[in-house]
Amino acid sequence: MALPLPPALSDTIVALSTPPGAGAIAMLRLSGPEAISLTDAVFAGKRLHAQPSHTLHFGTIRDGERILDEVVVSLFRGPHSYTREDVVEISCHGSDYIVQQLLALLTRHGARLAEAGEFTKRAFLHGAFDLAQAEAVADLIAADSALSHQVAMQQMRGGFSQELRELRGQLVKFAALLELELDFGEEDVEFADRTGLVALLQEIQTLVRRLLRSFELGNVIKNGVTTVIAGKPNAGKSTLLNALLNEERAIVSAIAGTTRDLIEDEVSIEGIRFRFVDTAGLRDTTDVVESIGVERTKKRVAQAAMLLYLFDITSTTPAEVQAEIEALNPGRQIPMLAVGNKRDVASDLEIAAFEPLPDTVLIAASRGDGLPDLQQALLRRVRGEGLDQLGSATIVTNLRHAQSLEKTNSALDSVLRGLAAGVGTELLAADLRHALAALGEITGEISSDDLLTSIFTQFCIGK
């Protein structure tokens, strides 16, 4: 017997699935039990309910006698559709007016306007994919670099949730055995092999920790690396910024609000987005060593993920550079590179003084000399070790996943500590339940309504 659908799934939803505005084509999507009959009611062409799945049909949409548009209708019968329900996609001409008229017509016939992310939420509720995969759909739509696309795609195709699900499944078996021990109460029985349990817990914890470490990197891929360029006036900061941006003119995007006096811009280097912030605006406050200049630059540096400290090779000594770096970035807490500029006019002696310093790159910004070296050095600073294994390695980009992984990690710690200390089954079972719950939150095996709502409302309408 088929289970009755939850109320949220019994109605038919409709939304514009392409961006609003004028375009060659706009696409409206309907999903739900009435998707086909509802379209039939307004579509003049073949009777859709008599047509097979995965077919296209040309016709007109009519509101009574009035023809609204010529359209192509795509038919997907559940469960062979994105949502696993009956889905109809109506491709019409890309006019806001037509789209509004169609939406009004379809809702008058009984469809309901979809909420943000509702199509994907339905796909999840029908078991088309797990929660982490659903979230990857949102990431995929937002992906704007080769790497963020690759990471989202991998997660959508199963990614780490599959690995986690398998390990969680094994852990569930142990938890069940522990619960069984509890049922036997007073009797001193051990069904769950403690050595095997420790090994499994450690295996899961290794994976969880690797995923947690990857979060930092995932964040970089998804959100870019904010990199502050600081240095004395005339060191060449603006020249360097322009050179970095010119390298990839095609994908440079100016951030709204900054006009000719460019202070912030983005560029993608080998798929990783860097957001360069030039502190040239501080130029007017004279010498950077002057307290107010230092304070303002320091503030910027503290908010950055990376610092490029630029200096003029011909007018600075290594000791001065060290002192200035120490003032801006005490203890080099923010990852940084020192960049010596104007190599083209520096003497061999001057170059020799800086060349051996660690994390230092010498360039001539005005001619673009040394820029590839600088880019590679930047990538190395960001990547650490993690990224080299990106090919198949799984990367966590989602804050919610990272938080659940943290919870899992500490719950696993408690179980392991308990096992080492030989605590009673009752405590072990409780800690294990916590770990299972935290793991389940990631893949959606355990999910509250609130959680689902907060996840899916981050989607755009029509997805």
Ligand code: GDP
């Ligand atoms: P900022 O004050 O740090 O932003 O420095 P600018 O980018 O305005 O450059 C200051 C001066 O240094 C300008 O006259 C640039 O043309 C010059 N400059 C910048 N980079 C180089 C370089 O690589 N070689 C030489 N010779 N001059 C440079």
